[in-house]
Amino acid sequence: MRTSACGEHPAPARPESRTDADAGPPVAPSHGTLTPLRLDEVRLTSGFWADRQRINRENTLAHCEQWMERLGWIANFDATAEALAHGTRGEHRGANFADSEIYKLLEAMAWEAHRGDDPETDRRFTALVERVAAAQHPDGYLNTCYGRPGRPERYSDLAWGHELYCAGHLIQAAVARARTRGADEPLVTVARRVADHLYAEFGPDGRDAVCGHPEIETALVELYRVTGEERHLTLAGLFVDRRGTGTLPPIQFGAAYFQDDIPVRDATVLRGHAVRALYLSAGAVDVGVETDDRSLLDAVETQWDTTVARRTYLTGGMGSHHLDESFGADYALPPDRAYSETCAGIASVMLSWRLLLATGRTRYADLIERTLFNVVATSPRADGRAFFYANTLHQRTEGRVPAEDEVSTSAGASLRPPWYGVSCCPTNVARTLASIAGYVATRDAEGVQIHQYTPCDIRTTLDDGTVIDLKVDTSYPRGRCIAIRVRTAGRFALTLRVPHWAQGKAVLDDGGTRRHLDEATVTVRREFAEGETLRLDLDLTPRFTTVDDQIDAVRGCVAVESGPLVLCAESVDLPDDLDLEDLRVDFSVAPRPHPEGASIRIRPRAEPVAWSDRWGPYGSPMYRHDAAARPDMAAPDGGKAAGRTAEDDGGDQTSEAAADARWILLRPYHRWAHRGPSTMRVWLPVR
Amino acid sequence: MRTSACGEHPAPARPESRTDADAGPPVAPSHGTLTPLRLDEVRLTSGFWADRQRINRENTLAHCEQWMERLGWIANFDATAEALAHGTRGEHRGANFADSEIYKLLEAMAWEAHRGDDPETDRRFTALVERVAAAQHPDGYLNTCYGRPGRPERYSDLAWGHELYCAGHLIQAAVARARTRGADEPLVTVARRVADHLYAEFGPDGRDAVCGHPEIETALVELYRVTGEERHLTLAGLFVDRRGTGTLPPIQFGAAYFQDDIPVRDATVLRGHAVRALYLSAGAVDVGVETDDRSLLDAVETQWDTTVARRTYLTGGMGSHHLDESFGADYALPPDRAYSETCAGIASVMLSWRLLLATGRTRYADLIERTLFNVVATSPRADGRAFFYANTLHQRTEGRVPAEDEVSTSAGASLRPPWYGVSCCPTNVARTLASIAGYVATRDAEGVQIHQYTPCDIRTTLDDGTVIDLKVDTSYPRGRCIAIRVRTAGRFALTLRVPHWAQGKAVLDDGGTRRHLDEATVTVRREFAEGETLRLDLDLTPRFTTVDDQIDAVRGCVAVESGPLVLCAESVDLPDDLDLEDLRVDFSVAPRPHPEGASIRIRPRAEPVAWSDRWGPYGSPMYRHDAAARPDMAAPDGGKAAGRTAEDDGGDQTSEAAADARWILLRPYHRWAHRGPSTMRVWLPVR
Known part of the structure; x- marks a missing residue:
């Protein structure tokens, strides 16, 4: 119970757990203010995250593997191996970054094979690695979409080809395996050969280029931390420093989309594609820590501060544009068009964790908690077999329940689909949940x-x-x-x-x-x-959260939070006579604790005005002119300008007896849409 | 002067004008409550629209033709003619609907060749028609992107191919020529052959299909009005009735994107891609009028009412989503992400004009005026050689001045570019301005x-x-x-x-x-x-316009209008010490007339709070918790809940002497960004 006194919970029994390995952490800087604990030093025993880890192991890993097998994304490796052996032309299935999904699944399996009690995971990991390894070219290059008969040339499309992005996720999977099973593992060998190939191709004597999607930067530093090979760090530093120098071609969304507009050291705020910006920043911190480059760290800290102060949703979600999955301008945070991609939430955790280790500042841990509970935990369905890609803060219309065998083509699905054509989020959730003990x-x-x-x-x-x-x-x-x-x-x-x-x-x-x-x-x-x-x-009494006057999209609204949880109102919790869009919060009465979240007092909004040919543009009731001179029209300041007082709006605002006052239930946002089609709001207008 | 007394303007001299033709109107229903005047019955003599017509003739027509020649879009017709004559394989340049831009230019030229005093336009029209006609297949098919060697098959991609959309614009150009030069014109013959081909292909004995982009419907009815051929009307009716029956394949954005989700007669609101929805509705009205189908008209009237009451910007702009250029949900009208495509404004005028003719209801003329002044007039630069595609109501960051030889790849450009990769708007503006006398x-x-x-x-x-x-x-x-x-x-x-x-x-x-x-x-x-x-x-005293409480994105804001003009604040008009985003309107003082627009009294917003590790999520000043209990934090209701009064905010609100009160200038929105990079707001928060 939320309000229970401290200490009344019986300590759960400690489950049987393996202690066979000296598992490294998800991120392992060589130094910093704080040292991460290894995954064998922190073991979740029960509760919110342990439950999700269990579901991840029992359901999500197999779910992802089965979908990728079914859609032919894993078979891309077999086709590439066949092409390497026999020169055959084979097709490629899925997006040009489909390889990365297999790699993120491998990373999840690597952490889980260590943590879990399921030997199956290790067997499946090994089987997948064999297929991946067979697709590696003799010179170390590894990508199923490029560089084989019938496919485009290697590195022929650095802007959109995602080749180094995929390599980065391969390396991260290998790092996870190295930290849980040792550096002699086959996948680690594959990754080292990939990294060596990249050094030859893009290193100091190679081409002056970067990938359109950052990710390789943090991966190479992490590989350096495993292998001690300086050239991995050197190459990561080159990629960080080249970004923002205009080596990528012009694209529709502008160079800021892939952060090629401004060098990392000169930027003051994150911009462009949110996941790209955050992965790049994580890599920049890694480079900054390992090279003792305080100016680089300072630059990223400044960008984090500005981004969190102006471009971050209450949930911790980042990125408001659907069109290009990007950060918007300062304070442009529409809740109903929040993109707040699950992967951006994960990337934000990656960045904040690195900054926390480097500096010890607690604000980074605060944002990690907020983002984990309100973005990462929001994505998966309770059974771990369906996922939100975008995480809106306001759903105006009820969504359609996706079929269990349906590949969603839209990131903006309003109910969690089982898989996506661009399915970056499920495997990203999987690898995060499998290693989440590392952030404790x-x-x-x-x-x-x-x-x-x-x-x-x-x-x-x-x-x-x-x-x-x-x-x-x-x-x-x-x-x-x-x-x-x-x-x-x-x-x-x-x-x-x-x-x-x-x-x-x-x-x-x-x-x-x-x-x-x-x-x-x-x-x-x-x-x-x-x-x-x-x-x-920690006092979990639900509280109103107000918002800076600069955020136009939620001006005059409040949210309700309880501890680290953002709460929301869902249409399925409302009585039939109340419409979610018509609710107005009675801000004079504090939210009350409720076992499921919080209760707040609301009143229906003023009666909507009717269509009239007499006033309003084209008779529409939506816009009204001359409001100040017409006391029959609502004024935006509550009627003061028209000479009205609060009493005219219903008398004593604090009276429980207000005729139209009602109490409604708000529940944790991360559980929204778990009970079928629903409309939902985080920000509620104040009456 | 805005406030001048009636009658003081000297009557401008009537220019020399041609009276040689019996020019039909842009839309010519066989019957209706009101009968449109022919274009030779209304002649603009000077003023706002005559100026724009002149610039359209002098600059825009040649601008469009030169760009399309330069980019090879016109040469697509030559390549097709060559392919028809010699079986050659030729490439296709531009989008698969590039043909339609030539047709919209032809329509503009047809109206202008009649109206204007420039014989060049007629010569250029004739020369272009020769190249178009040469690309027509023996069976009447005409499209440069499909159905020739090296190109995809005819009608192989009805969802995205735009073949019937292009045919529709061809027909509309021919209708314009028929109404200004007669039905024996070569382009009319080309269009009749196209229509006959379409009847064979898609008529009662043809395939049960529609085009992903409506437009052919209204075009066929207009052709029927020229030729009297019943089968054109029959085919238009079939296309209207088939829409919404699911003949198109599933797409990423859902069937509503091309209005294939619900039959026209059953829908209650416009949805999906705004231009598609509006063109379809125009066609449905045309069919309804010519077949005396009152139920069809009623359905579209209902959809118009609902759309205007819930899904239309103050400017008259329609469509809020950048991603799929679509209407959003009811009341989802973010000003800073307003798409409000110029073409959707034009399509809205087309629809409202048809409904006005059919019913005589003035609300349609009201919306036409609003949309013409605040969307259509906003698009072109003063010299008619650059255009807005999207028409945002809030520009948060200064845009970049596009180069004069630059093809914009983004519809969301914040300064008017000379041309776009998808350049539907310039030619649409051109045909609308050339025929605008028809709406008077x-x-x-x-x-x-x-x-x-x-x-x-x-x-x-x-x-x-x-x-x-x-x-x-x-x-x-x-x-x-x-x-x-x-x-x-x-x-x-x-x-x-x-x-x-x-x-x-x-x-x-x-x-x-x-x-x-x-x-x-x-x-x-x-x-x-x-x-x-x-x-x-007509009293043009500037007025505040308030907004329905349901529109989250502009809650607590007001706009200022003067007559039919929406006004806006632009950063270039502000003193250096004021930031547009920090302005708060003093709603207690009425706007004052100003020769350039209006003056309003503002006060800077309350001092922004500083970053603090002590409160606010992760120390961010953006969100604040427990506002009700902390009088030092701004409460969303103006501080009432925290026990504050208006006096605490600065005393007598109506006093001119308020220390921080200032007056700023607002100008007509349609002229924004005419003076270089600027930020801009239509909706201004109230202090």
């Missing part, structure tokens, strides 16, 4: 920092040999208490993030001493005894 | 109705032989007076439209008797003496 906690010289609260076991050893062994129990974000039990005595520092919305109200119960928390973190630095428990209480 | 007035059994006010000569003969000869003088919409001089004595009825915004304030001075006008029209029915003048006074 970090360590430094003194101790451990917990950034995300979910039931888990954390066990790590500091550089001085201190063992820290913690068990986190919580039903967060449904429940407000996080209990952290120390299982091995020792002297260390335990740092807990206090989310922005809890600062000033959060309480830490440290062995009976209650501390009120006003800052973004709290650190307990002392000798801990075995078995003692710290309890962090 | 109509007649019925009793007299004449004037719908649009512009300096012109109107001379027509009623069915009973009564000659009506009028001279309209006005500087409208800059000046408020329209003087109508009767040049031939007679007994008849003169009906004048009173625009919606003038009702209740308009005055008719009828020979010294002043009548206050409260209704949408005023009719003077009496014996008129030669030389007498009626004066209509």
Whole structure:
């Protein structure tokens, strides 16, 4: 229960788990303010994310593999192998970046094969890698869409061909395998040969070019972290520095679409295609960290600040344009045309995580939490077999339920389809959920920092040999208490993030001493005894969130949040006589806690005016002229200019007895459209 | 001057003009409530539209022809003729609907060759028609993109191929020529052969199919009106009735994109691609009128009502989605992502004009005026050599000046480019301006109705032989007076439209008797003496226009209009210390007249809050939580919920002395971006 007192949740039993490997983290900088914990140092035991990991393993991995087999995307590798062996011409199925979906699935399988208890995943991984490896050219090149008989030449379309993008995802899959099974794995060998080929082709003595879709940059730095080969880092740095110098040809959407308009170091805000911008930024941070290039890190931090302050949805979603999947202008954040692509949410987590490790600033962890709960968790259907691609904040019309065998051609589907013609999101969700434990906690010289609260076991050893062994129990974000039990005595520092919305109200119960928390973190630095428990209480009372006056699209609206969860109103929760579009929030009454989310008091909007030939453009009731001079027309300031007062609108606004006041239920946004066709709003107009 | 008294404008001299032909109107229904005047019955003499007609003739026609010659779109006809004669394979340049641009230019030339004083236009028309005619297949088929060696088969891609769409524009060009030079013209013969071919291919014994882009429907009815051939009307009716029965294949955007989701008779609102929806509706009205099918007309009237009440921008612009150029959901009208395609504005005028003729309802003429001044007039640059394709209502960032030899690949250009890869708008503007006199007035059994006010000569003969000869003088919409001089004595009825915004304030001075006008029209029915003048006074005092509470994207905003003109604020008019996005309108003070538009009182928005790690999601100043409990945060209701009063915001709101109050200039929207890069807003937030 949301309002339960701290500590009443029984600790769930620790599941059987494997401890056979020394699994590296999803991102492994050689240095930084914070050190990520390895995946074998943080194990989710139950709760929100463990449930999703289970569904990911049980359903999503096979779902993705079956779809890609059915559509012939995996067979593209067989056709390429055949072409290499016998010079045959074979067709290519799917988008020119279909290879990357197999690679993202491989990355998900790699993390999962380590984490999970299902030996099947390892077998399937190995079988897929064999087919991939067979398609590699003798010189290391590997792409099923280009460079074989009947297909376009290699690198003949750097703007749109996605060849280096695909190579990047191949390398990331190999890095995941290296960190969970070791660097001698076949996929790692394949990836190293790809990287060597790329160095010869695009390195210091190669062509002055970049790929239209960034991704190779972060992948190469991660491979460098696995192999120690300097040339991978060198090439990544070259790609970062070449971007923005105009090496790509002009395209319809302008050079900003693939960030070729301004060098990374000179840009002040993210722009263009959101996923591209975020992947590039992640790569730039990786390069900046490994080369100790503070100016590069500073540039990306500035871009993050500006982007989050002006170009980010309340959910953490990024990118508002459907046409080119891009960031819009500052403050152009229409909820009903929010693109907020799932992959952009994942890319944002990747970027914020890197910045958190480099700098230790908690705002990055705050945005990660927001984005995980409200974008990443929104995408998959409860069974993990259908996905949102775009994540709108306002659905005006009920969508159609897609058929289970239907490939969606539109990213803007209003109910989760099982697969897409461009299906980047399902495999991206899969690899993120499989490795999500990697984002929970970090360590430094003194101790451990917990950034995300979910039931888990954390066990790590500091550089001085201190063992820290913690068990986190919580039903967060449904429940407000996080209990952290120390299982091995020792002297260390335990740092807990206090989310922005809890600062000033959060309480830490440290062995009976209650501390009120006003800052973004709290650190307990002392000798801990075995078995003692710290309890962090985060106030989840639902709250109104208002919005900067600059965001035209939601002016005069409020949202309701509870803890890290953005809530929403759905038509399926409304009584028959209420239309979602007609609701107006009574902002004078605070939202009330509800086991499913929150209740808010609403009143129907004023009666719509009727069509008239007498006034309004062409008689339309939509626009009205001379409102100030006509007291019968609604004025945008609530009627003040027309001499009206609040009393005219219904008297005592705080009275529960207002004749038309009603209470409606809001639920977590990430669960919307789980109950069939529905309309939905995050931002609700104020009466 | 806007506020000048009625009658002070000297009557401009009547230019030399040709009277050699009996030019039919752009649309010629066989019957209806109102009868359109022929183009030789209404001649624009000076003023807003005559100026634009002159620029169209002098600059735009040659501009379009030169671009299409340069890009090889006209040469596609030569290549097709060559292929027909010698079986050669030739390439095709431009989009698969490039033919239609030549046809729309031909239509513009046909109207202009009649109207204008430039014999060059007739010569160029004839030369182009020769090249077009040479590309016609022996069986009447005519399309340069399909059905010749090296090109796809005829009708192999009905969803996207645009073959019947192109044929429709060819027919409309021929209709224009028939109405200005007679039905024996070579282009008319070409069009009749095309129509006969289409009847064989798609008629009652042909295939059950429609084109993905409507246009052929209205064209065939118009051809029927020229030729009297029933089969043209029959085929048009078939195309209207087949639409919505699912004969087209599934596409990414859904069947609604090309209106194949619901039969025309069953639909209640326009949806999908805006130009397609409007062209189809125009064709449906034409079919309904000629077949006396009241139910079909009723269906389109209902769709118009709903669309205008819920899916139309203040400018009259239609279509809000960039992705698929479509209408959005009800009330989804973001100003900053307004697509509002120029061609959709033209198509809207075509539809409303047909409904006006059929029903006589003035609301259609009101929307025509609004759309002509605020969409159609917005598209061309002052010299008629560059054009907006999309017409946004809010430009957040300054655009780039396109080069004069640059083909724009993006419809969303923020400054008018000279040409587009998909260049439907320039030739559409050209044909509309060349025939715009056709939308000024109509007649019925009793007299004449004037719908649009512009300096012109109107001379027509009623069915009973009564000659009506009028001279309209006005500087409208800059000046408020329209003087109508009767040049031939007679007994008849003169009906004048009173625009919606003038009702209740308009005055008719009828020979010294002043009548206050409260209704949408005023009719003077009496014996008129030669030389007498009626004066209509339309109050152009600038006014605030408010907006229905359902339109999320402009909630809390007002627009300012003056007469039929939507005004806008442009950054180039602001002092250096004011940012357009920071302006907040003081709604308590009425806009003031200004020779260039209007002045409004504004105050800068409240100081933006600063970034803080203490509150707001991830420290962002964009979203703020717990506003109700924190008086330091702006509340969306102006602070009432937080206990603040208006006085806290700066005291007496009506005082001119408010320290931060300023006056800024708004100008007509249609002239925006005429002075180089600029940001712009139509809807301005209220303080």
